[in-house]
Amino acid sequence: MGSCCGPREPAPSLISPFVTAAAAPVPVKKAILICNPVGGNGKGKRLANEIVLPMLEFAGVEVTVLWTEYSGHAEEIGRTAELAGVDALVAMGGDGTLSEVVTGYLQRAKQPACPLGFVPSGTGNTVLHEVLGEPTVGACETGVRAAVAAIIGGRTRRVDAQRLEMTSVDGTSQKTRYSINTVAAGFAAEVNEIAEGRRFLGPMRYSISVKTEALKVPWRAPCPAMLTVDGAPPIRMEDVFIFACHLNKYTGTEHRLCPQAQLDDGLLDLVYTNTPLRSILTVATLDELVKGGGRHVSHPAVSYQQVRTVHFAPDVPSPLMVDGDHLGMTPLTVSVAPAAYALFTPEDPLPT
Numbered sequence: 001m002g003s004c005c006g007p008r009e010p011a012p013s014l015i016s017p018f019v020t021a022a023a024a025p026v027p028v029k030k031a032i033l034i035c036n037p038v039g040g041n042g043k044g045k046r047l048a049n050e051i052v053l054p055m056l057e058f059a060g061v062e063v064t065v066l067w068t069e070y071s072g073h074a075e076e077i078g079r080t081a082e083l084a085g086v087d088a089l090v091a092m093g094g095d096g097t098l099s100e101v102v103t104g105y106l107q108r109a110k111q112p113a114c115p116l117g118f119v120p121s122g123t124g125n126t127v128l129h130e131v132l133g134e135p136t137v138g139a140c141e142t143g144v145r146a147a148v149a150a151i152i153g154g155r156t157r158r159v160d161a162q163r164l165e166m167t168s169v170d171g172t173s174q175k176t177r178y179s180i181n182t183v184a185a186g187f188a189a190e191v192n193e194i195a196e197g198r199r200f201l202g203p204m205r206y207s208i209s210v211k212t213e214a215l216k217v218p219w220r221a222p223c224p225a226m227l228t229v230d231g232a233p234p235i236r237m238e239d240v241f242i243f244a245c246h247l248n249k250y251t252g253t254e255h256r257l258c259p260q261a262q263l264d265d266g267l268l269d270l271v272y273t274n275t276p277l278r279s280i281l282t283v284a285t286l287d288e289l290v291k292g293g294g295r296h297v298s299h300p301a302v303s304y305q306q307v308r309t310v311h312f313a314p315d316v317p318s319p320l321m322v323d324g325d326h327l328g329m330t331p332l333t334v335s336v337a338p339a340a341y342a343l344f345t346p347e348d349p350l351p352t
Contacts, residue, residue, distance in 0.1 A: 011293025012259035014351040017130040017248070018157055019265045022347050025154035028087040030062045034077050034101055036093035036121065037067050044121040048092060051144050052119055059152045061088075068097065078104025083112040088151055088344065094122015095181050099323035102161060103178040106340060115342035117151040119144055124253045124324070127181050130263065133349030137253050151344045158339035159263045160247055166320055166328035178337065181323045182251050184244040185312065185330060186223055186273075187213070187283075189321040207254055207291075214283045222276065225314035225330075229270065229307050239276035241283075242302075245269070245310055245334045249294070249352065255287075259294030260306065266338035267306040274303045310334040 033052065037045035048065070056063050066081070068074045074091065078101040083089060091101035098118050105116065120128040120143045125136035128147060136143035162179040184192070194209045222239040229235075244251065246258040246269040258269035277283060282301070289296035297304045313331040320328040 009289075009295045009298040011295050012297060015260065015262065016351050017133070017263050017349060018159075018345065019262050020157055022155035022157055022345055023342075026087070026156075028059075028061055028151060028154050030086050031056060031064070031088040031090055031117070031151070032081055032083070032086055033063055033065045033090045033092060033119075034074055034081075034097075035065060035067055036074065036097040044093060047119075047121050047141070047144050051141060052092060052148055055145070055148045056152070061152070068093070072100065074100035075104040078102065079107050080104070083114045086114050088117045089114050090117035090119060090151060092119040092121050094120075094124065095126050095323045096325045097122065098127060099178070099180050099325075102180050102341065106161060106178050106337070111341075115156045115344055117147070117344040119147040119151075122324075126250045126252065126324075127248055127263075129250060129253075130248045130352050131343070131345055131349065133346065133352060146346070150346045153344070153346070155345060155347055156342040157264055157345050159341065159343045160266060161337040161340035162245065162247055162268060163335045163337045164320075164322065164328070165333040166330065167317065169319075169326065169328060171317060171329055175328060177322065177327065178340070179247070179322050181248055182244055182246045182257075182321070183323075183332065183334060184242075184251070184321045185314070185318045185332070186240050186243045187217075187220075188242060188244055188251065189319045189326070192321040192324065193319065193326055204253075207252070210255075210287050211284075214280055214287065217280050217283050218278050220278075223314050223316070223318060225312060227272070227313075228311040229305065230309055234311075237272075237274065240314065241273040241277040242286075243272045243312055246271070255290045256294040257290055257296075258304070259297065260304075263343075264339065265306075266308075266336060268308060268310060268334060268336050270303075270305045270307050270310055271297075272303055273301050275301050277301060308336050 120136040129136045132146045134146040226234045261269040317329045
């Protein structure tokens with residue numbers, strides 16, 4: 001890593017993605033598969049037809065396939081699909097598609113007794129990497145097969161969601177949405193927006209974009225903000241470089257931003273910079289520490305807490321990245337929705 005990073009702190013220990021044990025298996029006989037056919041640069045439809053549907057049908061599962069046709073369609077299906085008699089509502093896509101389905105599902109007036117299943121067919125598939133304890137980058141077949149096997153296995157855990165209250169992208173209205181992974185502002189949101197224009201680079205677009213945007217740090221506009229955590233008195237911060245609230249450990253494919261996060265612990269993992277950052281070297285150091293297993297949590301410029309509510313209000317409205325997509329603007333209020341839904345999981349996944 002080089003001498004720029006200073007003394008080498010040990011990486012935080014690997015911990016299970018879950019606190020609770022999986023429930024006893026329940027047979028899955030009927031499922032709805034919501035699939036983004038263009039996920040993973042077009043691999044979604046092929047993987048659904050060549051792997052997912054044959055595996056489910058071989059296991060005796062009757063499957064109805066609903067292909068998404070536009071942005072927000074997965075959320076609409078999650079909110080309106082008829083689930084009477086359905087044993088599994090399965091979302092296949094990247095983190096954004098899964099996030100849409102969960103948002104629609106949790107907006108139902110009456111919560112159905114139907115577990116959710118996730119199948120990775122996006123580029124990074126951050127959440128599934130932790131749920132399965134298997135490689136998922138680039139919609140790899142190993143991850144797809146592991147996800148379907150977990151659904152067929154019929155074991156579930158109740159996992160958390162983040163309830164987000166924020167301003168719409170155009171700034172005209174308030175909106176409520178649920179998140180399965182992360183909501184971020186500052187540098188992370190800026191990098192994600194740049195990376196979206198570099199999809200041709202595949203999963204490496206995140207790491208490459210961090211490096212190119214870090215070169216602009218000395219000239220970056222400051223982001224003064226107020227931060228309120230768990231109802232305590234607000235904290236004034238003169239320049240927020242990183243702000244992220246997580247349910248799981250990773251953002252992107254390499255960045256273990258919240259190493260103590262677990263998907264069902266009833267907590268939000270909050271990480272933010274507590275001092276202005278204007279040095280390219282410092283930003284490069286932090287990036288290497290994050291990718292070094294989460295060693296950034298020992299850096300004096302970083303604050304890391306496990307909380308239940310967060311209110312983040314920059315002086316100037318700032319873009320918010322929600323599960324990989326630019327979906328809103330600050331001010332932002334985040335609250336944990338503990339045990340929000342049942343998710344099909346392996347019995348004992350390896351920690352990532």
